[in-house]
Amino acid sequence: MRVRVVSKPSTELKPLLAKVEASLRAHGVDVEERDFDAVVAVGGDGTLLRAVALGRPIIAVRAGKRGLLMDVPPERFEEVVERLKKGDFREENYRTLELDLFGKTYRAFNDVALLTDGVGTATFKVSCGTEFSFDGDGLIVATPQGSTGWSLSAAGPYVDRSVMGTVVTLINPVLTPMRSLVVNYPTVRVSVLPSGEEPHINVVIDGNKVGKLEGEIEVKTNGRPVTIYRFFDFDPVKLILRKDP
Template sequence: MKLALHSRKLETERSKFLIDSIQDILNRVEFELIISDALAPYLEKVAPEMYAQLSVFSTTEELRGVDFMISIGGDGTLLQALTYVQELEIPIVGVNAGRLGFLASIQRENFSNTLDSLINGYYSIDERTMLGLVSDREDLFGGIKFGLNEFTILKRDTSSMIVVHTYLNGEYLNSYWADGLIVSTPSGSTGYSLSVGGPVVIPGSENFIISPVCPHNLNVRPLIVSDQSVISFEIEGRSKNFLVSLDSRSEAVDATIELAVKKCAFKAKLVSIGGGDKFLETLRKKLNWGLDNRN
C-alpha cells in the first residue's frame, strides 16, 4: 500500500509526534511512503537519516498510484494536501496535531490504530463537495482554482466598504454593501462563514451558503442555495483592488476581473475511522454543545 504524507513545520512537541508517526509507517512492511516537497526541507533538517530513506513528490502527477494521503497538522494542512491531490480524489487521512480540527478529525494518540485500520480496511470514505472558481484569469491561484471550505471576496486593508453585485444562474440576486462576501460549502460552514453569522450545514446537504461580511444593511442575512447554482459577481468600490481567497490562499485582483463559482467537478474524500457520524461528534466536542456551567 502506497502512502503520501504532507505536513508543515510543527512546534517542538508536535514535531516529535510527526517524526514518531513517520517512523511508525516505515516500520511496517505493508507501506511504501513518499513525502511532500513542503515537508522535505524540514524533515531533512531535523531527521536527515529518515529523510534519506524517502522519495519526495511535488506535483499531482507524481501521486498517481498512491492509495492514501496522510495529512498531519490542522485543518490548514489538510487543505494544503488537497492542492496536491486535486482531481485524483485520493482519500485523505486527516490527523489532528493542531488545535480545533473540524476536518482533521483523527486524534494523534489514535495514529497507530489508524494505520492498522487502513491495512485491514476498517474505514469509510466521507465525500465532500468543493467549490470551483471560474475566472478570465487563468493564472489566478496558480491555476489551482478550487476550495473545500469557501470562496471569499474582501475589501483591502482599511479601504471603505465594497459592493458585490451577485447573480444566481445569471439572475440578479442582490448587491451586498459590505466588507466582503463569503460563498461556503457545507464543510466550510463551521469556518469563516460561521464567524459572520452563517448557519452550520451538514456535509452532504448539497448546498452553498452566501454570507456577507459586516453588511451595511442589517436586514441582509446569510442565504442557502442549491450547489447546482452558478454564482457570479461584479465588484465595485472606491478602491480598484480587492482580495479574493480560496480557503487559505489569497490574491489581489482589480474590478475588471470576471468571477463565478460553481460545484467542483471532483470531490474531497476524507477517511473516517470507526462508526458513527464524525461530523456531529466533532461539532459537539469543538463547539461544546450540550455543556452547561451549572452541570
C-alpha cells in the same frame, strides 16, 4: 500501499511524526514523497488544506487545538494503519468550489472570499438561483465544510457536511437583516456595481489572496471532490462549542 505524511513545521510534532512513520513502515506501508496513493495529514485545518492540494485521498490525524475535520486521535493511529491495510474504513467525498481567474483554474476546499481593500463599502451584485444586491465589505462563498470557518465568524450558519448546498455570507452588509443564505445552485456569480470611486476587491481562496476582482467572477459549486478516509465518528459542532482554550 504508499503514503505521504504532511504536517506543519513544528518541533512539538516531531515525536508524533516519528511514531506515525514508524507505525506505517512496521505494517509494510511505504512512506514516499513523490509517488504515493494517499496522504496522512497530521495537524489541524491548515495541514488538511495542504493535503487537499496533493490530490490524493486523505487520512486525517488530529494534532492541535483546531482541526474540525480530523477524525483520527494520534493515540489510535496504530489501529488506523491496521484497518487501512484491511480496507476497514469509509470514504467521505467533500464538494469543492472552482473558479477561473487570470487564466488559471483554482479550487477551494473551504471558501472563496471577496473583500474590499481600503476604506468604504462596495455594492455587490449576486446571482445564485436568486438575484440581489447589497452594500458591504465583501462576501464569502463557502462549502459545507468551509461553513465552520470564516463564514461562521461572519455570522454565517453551520452547515452539516452531508448537505448538498453552498453558503453565501455577506460581510458587514448595510441596512439589510440578511447575513447569509444556503443555496443549491451550480454557480454563484458576483460582480461589483459602479458607484463613484471604484473599490479594489481582493479575491481570497482558502485564506490565500490570489489577486483583484476584475469584472464578474463565477464560482462553480460542483468542483472535483476531495476524498477523506474515515475511521471514527466525529462531531464538528462539539469542537466548535467547546470552552477549553
